[in-house]
Amino acid sequence: MLGVCYYPEHWPRERWSEDARRMRELGLAYVRVGEFAWALLEPEPGRLDWAWLDEAVAVLAQAGLKVVLGTPTATPPKWLVDRYPEILPVDREGRRRRFGGRRHYCFSSPVYHEETRRIVTLLGERYGKHPAVAGFQTDNEYGCHGTVRCYCERCQDAFRKWLEERYGSIDVLNEAWGTVFWSQRYRTFQEVELPNLTVAEANPSHLLDYYRFASEQVRRYNRLQVEILRAHAPGKFVTHNFMGFFTDLNPFPLGEDLDFASWDSYPLGFTDLMPLPEEEKLRYARTGHPDVAAFHHDLYRAVGRGRFWVMEQQPGPVNWAPHNPNPAPGMVRLWTWEALANGAEVVSYFRWRQVPFAQEQMHAGLHRPDYAPDAAFFEVQRVVEELGALSLPPPGQAPVALVYDPEAPWVYEVQPHGAEWNYLALVFLFYSVARRLGLDVDIVPPGAALQGYRLVLVPSLPIVREKALNAFREADGIVLFGPRSGSKNENFHIPQGLPPGPLQALLPLKVVRVESLPPGLREEVEGPWGRFSSGLWREWVETDLSPLLRFADGLGALFRAGRYLYLAAWPSPELLGALLVGLAQEGGLSPKPLPSGLRLRWRGHLVFAFNYGPEEVVLPVPSGVRFRLGGPRLSPYEVAVWEEG
Amino acid sequence: MLGVCYYPEHWPRERWSEDARRMRELGLAYVRVGEFAWALLEPEPGRLDWAWLDEAVAVLAQAGLKVVLGTPTATPPKWLVDRYPEILPVDREGRRRRFGGRRHYCFSSPVYHEETRRIVTLLGERYGKHPAVAGFQTDNEYGCHGTVRCYCERCQDAFRKWLEERYGSIDVLNEAWGTVFWSQRYRTFQEVELPNLTVAEANPSHLLDYYRFASEQVRRYNRLQVEILRAHAPGKFVTHNFMGFFTDLNPFPLGEDLDFASWDSYPLGFTDLMPLPEEEKLRYARTGHPDVAAFHHDLYRAVGRGRFWVMEQQPGPVNWAPHNPNPAPGMVRLWTWEALANGAEVVSYFRWRQVPFAQEQMHAGLHRPDYAPDAAFFEVQRVVEELGALSLPPPGQAPVALVYDPEAPWVYEVQPHGAEWNYLALVFLFYSVARRLGLDVDIVPPGAALQGYRLVLVPSLPIVREKALNAFREADGIVLFGPRSGSKNENFHIPQGLPPGPLQALLPLKVVRVESLPPGLREEVEGPWGRFSSGLWREWVETDLSPLLRFADGLGALFRAGRYLYLAAWPSPELLGALLVGLAQEGGLSPKPLPSGLRLRWRGHLVFAFNYGPEEVVLPVPSGVRFRLGGPRLSPYEVAVWEEG
Amino acid sequence: MLGVCYYPEHWPRERWSEDARRMRELGLAYVRVGEFAWALLEPEPGRLDWAWLDEAVAVLAQAGLKVVLGTPTATPPKWLVDRYPEILPVDREGRRRRFGGRRHYCFSSPVYHEETRRIVTLLGERYGKHPAVAGFQTDNEYGCHGTVRCYCERCQDAFRKWLEERYGSIDVLNEAWGTVFWSQRYRTFQEVELPNLTVAEANPSHLLDYYRFASEQVRRYNRLQVEILRAHAPGKFVTHNFMGFFTDLNPFPLGEDLDFASWDSYPLGFTDLMPLPEEEKLRYARTGHPDVAAFHHDLYRAVGRGRFWVMEQQPGPVNWAPHNPNPAPGMVRLWTWEALANGAEVVSYFRWRQVPFAQEQMHAGLHRPDYAPDAAFFEVQRVVEELGALSLPPPGQAPVALVYDPEAPWVYEVQPHGAEWNYLALVFLFYSVARRLGLDVDIVPPGAALQGYRLVLVPSLPIVREKALNAFREADGIVLFGPRSGSKNENFHIPQGLPPGPLQALLPLKVVRVESLPPGLREEVEGPWGRFSSGLWREWVETDLSPLLRFADGLGALFRAGRYLYLAAWPSPELLGALLVGLAQEGGLSPKPLPSGLRLRWRGHLVFAFNYGPEEVVLPVPSGVRFRLGGPRLSPYEVAVWEEG
Ligand SMILES: [Zn+2]
Ligand SMILES: [Zn+2]
Numbered sequence A, B, C: 001m002l003g004v005c006y007y008p009e010h011w012p013r014e015r016w017s018e019d020a021r022r023m024r025e026l027g028l029a030y031v032r033v034g035e036f037a038w039a040l041l042e043p044e045p046g047r048l049d050w051a052w053l054d055e056a057v058a059v060l061a062q063a064g065l066k067v068v069l070g071t072p073t074a075t076p077p078k079w080l081v082d083r084y085p086e087i088l089p090v091d092r093e094g095r096r097r098r099f100g101g102r103r104h105y106c107f108s109s110p111v112y113h114e115e116t117r118r119i120v121t122l123l124g125e126r127y128g129k130h131p132a133v134a135g136f137q138t139d140n141e142y143g144c145h146g147t148v149r150c151y152c153e154r155c156q157d158a159f160r161k162w163l164e165e166r167y168g169s170i171d172v173l174n175e176a177w178g179t180v181f182w183s184q185r186y187r188t189f190q191e192v193e194l195p196n197l198t199v200a201e202a203n204p205s206h207l208l209d210y211y212r213f214a215s216e217q218v219r220r221y222n223r224l225q226v227e228i229l230r231a232h233a234p235g236k237f238v239t240h241n242f243m244g245f246f247t248d249l250n251p252f253p254l255g256e257d258l259d260f261a262s263w264d265s266y267p268l269g270f271t272d273l274m275p276l277p278e279e280e281k282l283r284y285a286r287t288g289h290p291d292v293a294a295f296h297h298d299l300y301r302a303v304g305r306g307r308f309w310v311m312e313q314q315p316g317p318v319n320w321a322p323h324n325p326n327p328a329p330g331m332v333r334l335w336t337w338e339a340l341a342n343g344a345e346v347v348s349y350f351r352w353r354q355v356p357f358a359q360e361q362m363h364a365g366l367h368r369p370d371y372a373p374d375a376a377f378f379e380v381q382r383v384v385e386e387l388g389a390l391s392l393p394p395p396g397q398a399p400v401a402l403v404y405d406p407e408a409p410w411v412y413e414v415q416p417h418g419a420e421w422n423y424l425a426l427v428f429l430f431y432s433v434a435r436r437l438g439l440d441v442d443i444v445p446p447g448a449a450l451q452g453y454r455l456v457l458v459p460s461l462p463i464v465r466e467k468a469l470n471a472f473r474e475a476d477g478i479v480l481f482g483p484r485s486g487s488k489n490e491n492f493h494i495p496q497g498l499p500p501g502p503l504q505a506l507l508p509l510k511v512v513r514v515e516s517l518p519p520g521l522r523e524e525v526e527g528p529w530g531r532f533s534s535g536l537w538r539e540w541v542e543t544d545l546s547p548l549l550r551f552a553d554g555l556g557a558l559f560r561a562g563r564y565l566y567l568a569a570w571p572s573p574e575l576l577g578a579l580l581v582g583l584a585q586e587g588g589l590s591p592k593p594l595p596s597g598l599r600l601r602w603r604g605h606l607v608f609a610f611n612y613g614p615e616e617v618v619l620p621v622p623s624g625v626r627f628r629l630g631g632p633r634l635s636p637y638e639v640a641v642w643e644e645g
């Protein structure tokens, strides 16, 4: 199903019913409204103005549309901030930030919790049982603009309490953090400060705990909203729209409090910002890298425990990336189909119409600011038609699982050890290499059950907890661990028996030394599948296992014990590709290297193909296959769907 | 005429008369003094010491020199700052800056206005009617070191008043800024803050208004000085020395308050700092890019309504650029002649003698710190001789006008949309391509009369006001508009009928979409003159006009309606060159591509040629032409002057 | 002799005697302990806990080891900082920094002086006469993390007093700083502030004086500790461990207060951070640039007036550089031998065992965190064996002296004039070119006696004081001065008679102009030895001397008067190499270009060879020479020693 984000407050009231009519006519089902409207709903402290929103919802309902109502807490009004300046967050540099953008609040602020409770309760009371309201979105893009981590006094207070709950006694904290080092011993929890503005680097356990705390504060804040909404809106869903390539926040715990996850899909901007090779950035500047959208579909499907929406789908050039190209013709349709192929329940375009004023005036919509339909409008029309002719079977489990650890980026941010080490880049490399082989991938958090997967990829899992270890044990496929897996314990110590720590139960080896390398220094790696290169990271392994791959000096780069493998380097895409081909075949899969811009995706018996590249490709299908969309020759930016024989 | 900047306070008194004698002997007419001397004129609060300045002026007068007296307000003394710390500016990061450099004051500070009134009045009373004082310079290089924009409490107060005057009611402001977006609605002007330290980007209308306000505060401050000086110094001129490639300040309104504009010409430093291609930076490291000085002469001639001085002319290596090369031999003479060819009334060298201490000790002068004449001295001698043999006709109107919009850099600073979009770079590209074709260019502000110009270049004019539109209507030459022209209204909204907004009255087309591109992504553009490339920026145009140039996908890149053209891309120099050749020929001009380092300039019947390149060039002159300086073969760094046949 | 850094407080007590036994067994003589242990020694204000340290020292003593005791002042405990927040330093941006790293104190804080006095006295009283304590290390790595320069109120007070002592009257300061420039005149010392957060650049004399002051505050602070230790620990040495490529602190005055200097040798990290050509960084990523360790040995031998230790020797990958490669096999042994060849009395490895928690957990040691010996352990074993078979003659004077001026980096930091001008880079170029010719180099401060040196290199000495001038006069070898020598006087003025100022007594020439160039702009230089290039910097010289080298425009680049030479450019390595070959030969030396990775070093009659390169080299030795270690073919990362014939 399709939807759209709509801001009635930006447009003349006389326009609303016409807009609603055309939404319905286009075939949209859902309309998200209200998520930045606090100052309009409460123009003066305590004076609520519901009239306009009542009317907007009524107009949409009348046209047969369902409403998704956003809570307006991402934008506290000026009067509120002036009354309680403590709401404003303090940044890492110790500067109190100001009103004038959005997300100008601290997640730990008691008074903001109070105000949130007040406005969300009012909203829930008024719309919780409204028949046209399908559900709620809490706030908007938690953490955007670097707001997960605040360094104010309230956060310091809350952090101290959090530590006290976690550790019970200060001696336990001192032990856990290793404060014997550099005389950092604390006598009371009151002595602990936030880890910013230190003269030398702060204690890594201190930093990691603070990142955990900050992420949990967001969950706590979100839960406050969810509980109110559940109380007032029985039977309605509650979701939140997460972001792309964003790691300050662990989305999985929030996902547990939601009915399903949503995410905001901007493939071009994400491609411009992600650390990819320059030539890929240029090649995919107008399409997005072919794995960017799918990666997040797979991630947020897991966050939503199988259910997710694309709450905001890029419909044209956006306004916020360093470069904002026009999507290649057909891409909005392609992105929509790909979301559906990956299991999205709804794809909702951001936004109905480009707004001609304020911060986002250069962000395209389905319509231009002059009310005429924009290019994406016609692509959506086509999707609606095509959707009508095709019924989508329920999505199944993929053959490959990739373990994504939301804590890992924090660990590596605290101690990257090498300037180019980037967790997301490594994960994306594993994901992308698998997808280039035509393999569907489920992304799962550490500890998730792994039964049924032929192949499990663990690009890097620094902290291996009992639950994750058990899941690996009980996995019935091959499990490949990447570098630095098991390299830290819960407290950010090197494990007593050395890395990979608890994984030694599966892999009898010890990582006795690691190194990070400048990008220009490559290491050759050789094995039965050929000669490859690695770089950026290498490990020295002590083991009785005999290596499957060796570095130029003869030492091992890849080890195997039963169905578990350990890769002691940051691989090149070629090396990883050759390795995954072998493992997938062994797992009974049929990996086939695809043309660089082509991607496939199974949903039940339907196979979807997406051509992100500028060249026509011939699809790897047996003759006589039944096409439901397109055919065996796929033009650039085109989609095909066929039934698996 | 020639002049020099002189700091008698830096040198022993016994040296003054010898210096004055040698100035006169060299042929200088004007001497600028006093512009940083507050602490010497008022060593203690209220205790004035005029003796030394009286004597200095007397010594210069005795030698037959005219004095330009600077007001000393760029450097308030320490005691003043200690007494009123609120004078000190606050930067974008919210940090109160300190005494110890210069320009350490806020333009909005009421107490600094008071102190300025006091010291300028005293100066006006004492020297306003002095026969040797030709005129005054207010302050020095307003805005240098990023000081146009201050973020202090006083500025916040003043900004609120400014907004109240501009908008009358807060509802009008809310409408103008589109504060319905992101709940930014204000209830009173007192609620509006300065747009720094916001969590997400500030509202663009808010930012633009603040940039306008900040620039106007400078004008207001300058007018305070001008009015006092006019009152006490009837018949004397008042000027100010503006800077190069500096856009925080709109110089045109200030120009209206002055008798003429002045500017400080440092071609080498500007070339090092300007975003030019690396190879041009190296090629012209010792000469300055051949269009840098001329561009500013043409700009400030407009600011001074036809009259300008070069108040500070680079005489050797300077101290402030990332690299400070020695000018190629002859360049000081060349720069002087070029300033005169462009209409400068006076070229004044900075400085008489290199000072061996403090911040500028590495800045060359006409003399070395050991009193010996430096290289530039001899070049000035030569200019004086040559000037004696040549009488300069009054400068006339150029055949080409370039519309330079001081507000445009603010608009694009607020929303560049593409990381490399830079208004100055685009303007300089248009200017330079025209100059490479041997065309003289007048720079004019939007709204200036355009009659008599064969060709009008508008590299980009985002906000097109009524007056500017009328000027385009009444222009009698061809008018070429560049990308993003008419893309915003006065309030920083996209115009209702889409860009180019009011220009649609001249060009029946709509820009329905734009994109910014990374530098590596080039677009081909083809038309009757050949095949070229564009990049960084592209627009999609809806129109019945048939395009003169097309992108590779067949869509139009250049449109024409009558004598108006619209270019929907950031052109390569080659593309723009081919286009300007065609348009200039159509306008009855004879554009001729010049060797890369050669530039020509007409002043009345005299033609000046300047060779910025390291190779000899043969001038494009008919045989038998009468040379007044040099001849038809022009050595590197040489000047020639001939009479037009 | 060899030693090790050990933190008994990080390990279980039951481990201590085993550790001590194995240290002794390995052949170590010294163990440094205690330098970050304040919070353990004084867990509550005034409650001292000596028991653990008493025991640790006893255990080490029992094993026959000598203890070096560090004062714990680099890490004041949290309770101390909470009691006196004024101890915390303020950075250049005006931000009070926080507890949580190390070195979180201001060198000017009176209360921290008091607390230092208290804890050091207690330490001295307890261990000053302990038979196993060989000596003391004061604090740890003064200035690390940018802590030499603090911008707090206490520093401002102290700076004002320092200025008053230096100048006596404010008029003298005004004259010395040239505050007549930009109205910076001060009326009292109380008016002078610290030179941060100024709007334009601060006065250079002000900055230089502040950098001098800040460095002297460290010396004063160190002397406070030294005096207490000398009083309580008669006959014990006192040293401090300095850092590599660190210029905020002048180490020579501190050296005068110490018995000998120590330094912390991390060749890989220093190579990664130093501005070297990219290809050299990659070539030597796993060995360190071949001149990095030697340069510091030679420097700190001078600081220690002939005596130095390597207090911390890198034993494997470190944790703090942008990239942290594994040292090539053999490098720990090579570095140790090279330190000894250069005169180190003790080489002490950092650390006995890698600690598995806190900030430095990724820093290798002689043992892994799991107690097993790490790679370096075995290299140290080999050194111990080899050392037993070789008695080292006392080190002698090198044939070449290089004058290293600790004030020069401050001068050039204040006014680099060219973006790439870097004093350390120029010094290292001179050093490295000499070493590549097989020449041993003594590094000496300006003013040191120069008798006995065949060649004296002065890469750049901006301020030439009487004592330095006399040393040059009395030198009996050839003296080569590099660019900008003599370019400033004591007060940061250009000398009255122009540069090279006082050096004009030796070299009758005047530098009348200088320029800095972008890296892409090269100048050719030609002379009897061929044609070379220079860049970044060029000077114009007025003199009757006829140049030995000329720039392409015919002007002189190298001048000579008797045994003094002046080089008026930043030379390429090739140019400098050719020049040094000629001068060394003239001085009776036999310079021979070595393979790029090979270095030689004489100690008495023993010649040491070190192969930093990845290729085997054949040593330039006469046949029949007697090898004491290795032989004439030197494998990569190998060491050879032979007796000079
Ligand atoms: Zn907070
Ligand atoms: Zn201000």
Ligand SMILES: [Zn+2]
Residues within 6 Å of the ligand: C089, C090, C106, C107, C108, C109, C150, C151, C152, C153, C154, C155, C156
């Ligand atoms: Zn301080």
